[in-house]
Amino acid sequence: MTRKQQRIYAICLVLFGFALATTLTLFALRDTVTFFYSPSAIKGVHATFVVPERPFRLGGLVVYGTIEKHGKITTFVVTDNIEDVNVSYTGIVPDLFREGQGIVATGTLDKEGTFVASQLLAKHDENYMPPEVARMLEESKDSNASESSRSPENSSEK
Secondary structure (H helix, E strand, O other), X not given: OOHHHHHHHHHHHHHHHHHHHHHHHHHHHOOOOOOEEOHHHHOOOOOOXXXXXXXXXXXXXXXXXXXXXXXXXXXXXXXXXXXXXXXEEEOXXXXXXXXXXXXXXXXXXXXXXXXXXXXXXXXXXXXXXXXXXXXXXXXXXXHHHHHHHHOHHHOOOO
């Protein structure tokens, strides 16, 4: 075996080991990864495929007038100003949980389309909003602004 062949075999062996290590790492982490979705990603025209009973995070603002408490079960609606998702949470809600507030909930989507939250996170002071929620709200404001600028009411050619 020549030196050139030895080098080629060594490179192939290193690449195979790297691919095997990467595959094993990703396979081990697949059950622990929790994805973040906005209500628009779950419903709407550009909906992302969400597997029912698979945990993920839902973020948005709590809609005014939608919080209902029935014992330990709290139901409310979360919005990103484009789409709304009904949420059901069993447990004690955080002290700072209220209408109009940004939240991130971890849970699953049931077959009826209701998000069943197992964990509920609320902002901790007046200036904090989860980065994912802030980015999502900025994107929805930008899309709403571009849609309103294209509407016939705002056109200068009447």
